Amino acid sequence: MKKRLIVLSTVLTVGSLLLAACSDNQGAAPAQGSNTPTSTDAGKTAAPAANALTEQVKAADLSKLPNIAKQRTDTIIVGLTDPSGAFTPYFQKSGYDGNVSSLLYTPLVTVDNKGVPTPGLAEKWDVSSDNLTITYHLRPNLKFSDGSPITADDVAFTWTILHDKAYDGDTQVDVLHVKGGKDYKEGRAKTIEGIKVIDPLTISVTLDQPNATALVTLGSDVLSKAYYGKDYQFGQLDYLKKLHEKPVGTGPYKLDKFIPGQEVRFVANENYFNGKPKTEHFIYKTSQGDTWQFLETGEVDYASFSATKENIDKLKKLGFLNILPYTPSVYGYVQVNLEHEQLKDKKVRQAFAYGLDRQSIYVDANQGAGAIANIPSSPISWAYTEDGINPYKYDVEKAKSLLEEAGWKPGADGIREKDGKPLSIHFLGSKGKQTDDFIAVATENFKALGVKFQPEMFADFNSLVSKVNSGDFDMVTFSTSMLTDPADGLQQFVDGEIKGYNNPKFKELYDKGLATVDIEARKKIYKEIYQLMNDELPVIFTNYKKTVYAYNGRIENLSVSPFNGLSTSLPNWSLSKQP
Structure with missing residues (x-):
């Protein structure tokens, strides 16, 4: 069995972190689902599937919201298992790291709720008639979180280091057979033949054989060449480790502070291409504890649970939660x-x-x-x-x-x-x-x-x-x-x-x-x-x-994508005023 990154918890990552197989008890469903408010004994006959939640349930009484949650005006908190701190895309040590980096980076191409490719940092793309060459057209005036411009050179750098002989992460770029990629990896070429920077906003990549997944796989996150490539030498990628906890990204949020065992703090990125997020601060609470208790007391604003009738009934009874049904893209x-x-x-x-x-x-x-x-x-x-x-x-x-x-x-x-x-x-x-x-x-x-x-x-x-x-x-x-x-x-x-x-x-x-x-x-x-x-x-x-997401009824504009999790809608989340 090959080593893959396990995508767990709030399932914020796009499909770039895939594992071939994981245990039914440690699978791709959100980790919070194991902390259900009630449990079902094995063999117990329960309500049939017809009773499962099929549409969103709105909070019935926001006055029941715990005081600690009422006091938050510009911060939303979500629980997450403690990440390792390796927040550079393609170099994460776990899916939890990927959940963090999904807020710090936006891919060139993402997917909609049916898994169909849709624009991210790339406003459009062309595919040659033989399906071997993809040309990405970047949006104009894109910026990294440090204010520096995003160009085709950054994309070329990203693809290049993924072909470096020292790269040992879990990207699927290798199986795409980029033209000249193997020669570069084995040291027979100084550049990768199939990668062509056409102008600052246009880059093409040519494959040796067609692959329909290439558009999204190569259209993933972009690393700053000026920041991540400053010390790059072929065969030497260890220098990147010291940059993992100080990411320069392209996503809706910037990393404010990582406190291992406690929380990951984010602040809105004013350089985000789609506009600064509506909520200034976002926190991943990583402290160990019972997710149900954190949600009930207002210490977190969001959690996921197995969609049992017992769980849904108990969540409804709290009164201050919106409940959203969700079917993840797994089998x-x-x-x-x-x-x-x-x-x-x-x-x-x-x-x-x-x-x-x-x-x-x-x-x-x-x-x-x-x-x-x-x-x-x-x-x-x-x-x-x-x-x-x-x-x-x-x-x-x-x-x-x-x-x-x-x-x-x-x-x-x-x-x-x-x-x-x-x-x-x-x-x-x-x-x-x-x-x-x-x-x-x-x-x-x-x-x-x-x-x-x-x-x-x-x-x-x-x-x-x-x-x-x-x-x-x-x-x-x-x-x-x-x-x-x-x-x-x-x-x-x-x-x-x-x-x-x-x-x-x-x-x-x-x-x-x-x-x-x-x-x-x-x-x-x-x-x-x-x-x-x-x-x-x-x-x-x-x-x-089948899962349900329960979240603070004050949060507006929240939706969950089967493929992107929360990351697509999160920049638009806002907290309504108290009723």
Whole structure:
């Protein structure tokens, strides 16, 4: 399993910080979601999904707002797990660092609520007819937070250091195959052939092969060449570490002060291209504690929770909170070990998809705060489809029939056998409610199918990953992080994460989906991919998460993007006067 940055907490980052897979208990859902005001016991029958929140609920009585929150006039506070202080884009040590830098930087190209590219610092772009060359046109009069101009030279510098042999971050620039990028990285060239500065506001980049994700990936954050490149020498990037806590950015806020273990303070950036933010001060509260308590007492203005009926009812009862439903751009799945003989057979994997009561595990046990997934895409993506997709509704008899067809017959002890070997599943999971729910239901489900189920639990995610990397497992549950482009949800099937999966047809379609930037053409390709994956089940798709955001009813103009989190609307947040 490759090392990726985990995007957690308030999910402010765009799609540049992606991880191939993360534990269901440490996934891309906001970290505050684990500090829910109430909990649900595993196996408990709860309210159906129909009772889930579908539209925003306005605060019923702002007079109930705690005094500490009433006294704030120009400051908004949000909770965040303590970042490391590495606030330079592309060099963050965790998704929490990325949440900070997302307020300090604005990308050249961002995405809208469907994941479609939309202008950021670049006012427009052109793509050549062969889809190999992208030309970005910067907005005029752009400035960094220190007042210096942003030009195409800064963009070229940013792309250059991401190709430096010393760069060891998690950007996906390498896989884009910028023309001459490999020669630069290996020291055979002094510059990168495919990068051309046309004029101070125009820059082009040429790829060796088309890639539809290149527009947004290369259109990410811009670093100041004058500041970050002053001491740059090829092969030497350590000097950047001393600049991480003193960022010069392009975003709506500037870093005021970072107090490890306590808070990150921001002040509005008067040089922000879209105008100075309406609220002068913003604070990430990083002190350890109960998020529910912080919200209830007014110490923070915003938090996220699992969208259970209990949580929603309790949040409504406080009276001073607006409540906003949110579905993040992630999907959950059960990774199966395709290198183990019993799981190589598609019929066995399909049998398990039918035989696992995913509705009970992911929807009912979470009081409707979830939905069933059957493809590697979120419902909020422009590429999502249910056309021609098998829902694999819970059907024990269908599952048994498929196992029979695959040659697995019940033995004397009720456990199915084939060629003298019993059908057993060694399951791995991280300790947590989601895993508890899975094990409780799966134990009964597999018993009904005549399968021996052997769960193994891990106290920390790194230990679980180590076990997965060793190959000593049959099944393990994971969730993706935020997915910006539909190709992101397929990355693990082409980069070796899912060992044992090697279908030439899938690879052909995957490459075809990246070879054009025409969204309508790509929709047709991804529909074909999803139908293929839904049939083959290289993993068993499980669920989509549902979350609610609760925030101080005085905050106006707040919205949450499935792909950008809060960062898009945050510059427009303002605090209304007391009622």
